[in-house]
Amino acid sequence: MLSSMLQVLILGLALGGVYALMASGLTLIFGVMRIVNLAHPIMIIAGAFVAYWLFRLYGVDPILAMPIAASVLFVIGVALYKLVFEKEAASAKYSEMTVLLTFAVALCADGLLGALFSNTQRVTTPAYATDAFIFGTVFIPKGQAYAGAISLLVIGALLAFLNFTRFGTAIRATTQNRAAAQLMGVNVGRVSLITFGIGIALAGAAGALVSFIFSFFPAKHWEWIAILMSLVVLGGMGKLVGAILGAFLLSVIAAFVGTYFGSTWSTMTFFLALFVILLVKPEGLLGDRQEEA
């Protein structure tokens, strides 16, 4: 019984790292630009496709493909921001418009990926994806272990970038008080552009890891948006550390629910959590009750 619970806990924690990476870009973009990016999960799928085709065509390991997927998605993110969102920054209906625009982007990207690659389920299959570390009665699938560990490394690098670099400090300042950041000499337009690119690049990086731990197809992103929103809302919208905590917490809970109540209820955990958080503590674990100025 105890080892079975330990097994579930380990699997939950390993997936939690990947969920944290999947959610990090979403919360970063919301923190700086107040854009609820409904297109974030389809960008994860796009990253997964980059890794998939590099693996299929050239035999590139999906972990090694991660920087390539992140770079491709960074360019897509910057282009999207320039073409779609930059003009809206001055709009009085910014929040409503950006939600609609990200929804439209999600629909278009979903359609485009579906037309190009069909909605067939795909997965990359490096050798470690079907192997496991075994410690007595407990096992850890190598794919999940690698994906979880690499996710934590990427998130660590992101936190270091935000806390110890000049541009990262400008991003944090813009998150806390956009007008004040401008008054300190920060070009918030440039910060928004680069941050959007970084957020989408994180989706791409997550996609490369997702490609060997989940099967994926374009329309899968509709399922993920609710999962990612629940993690971000639980942590406090725009709070990166909160999203990471939320990811581990909900992932572990979902793993236990899945084991003891069935896999359908595992996914439902995220949806139910979203409802409960919004009703009981809408500001999330680390959010402020009152919006920062």
Added chain:
Amino acid sequence: MHELLEVSNVVAGYGSGPAILNGADLDVAKGEIQCIIGPNGAGKSTLMKAIIGLLPIRSGEIRLLGERIDRLRPDQILQKGIAFVPQERALFPKMSVRENLRMGGYTIRNETELKRRIDDVLDRFPILRERASQHAGTMSGGQQQMLAMARTLIVRPKIVMLDEPSLGLAPMIVKQMFDIMHQLRDSGMTVLLVEQNAVVGLKNANRGTVLDLGRTLFSGPAKDILTDPRVRELYLGKAAA
């Protein structure tokens, strides 16, 4: 010979709403404290936001040392030499005092120079040195105002604009704030101030400008405005008597 800052016939408003500034004029000379007064809704804060570039102007001109700055972004205007402390102080509440000061020097890329300037400012505001590690959002109103002022000094601007610096502060703290403004003026800096408490503002200023309904009614030496019967009647009440 140009004034340091010249605002000519500026019209500005928020979004597509009505104009708040309807042809405002302002001249600010180097090394003075100038106080803008006027009733609520006169456009005092809006004028400052227009000068710093937070609010685009619809027509008119704003010049710093003769150079037009009215199409620049706030970060570019800061680099030209105008710093602004808005009414809400615009601190980063989750950053420490030292981090806020570092943000004040965001445009200074030389780390040694930045550290030296932060040290200079902390010498001027010893209370901030004591609280260097404290989050700005947890400080008292007076300390936050000190930090907001101190932070603008890191870049050694030509003009410091302060919107209602005495708002919500105890009289003793207000006196300290004005003492600091006098020190800044004496060191050659220019201070442009919006003050709801017109008597206190004008008593501490060299020059005053009276705004109403987005227009400049008149400007002149602060002591003359203090005793001007029209101003006293309209804006100051009996307190100035």
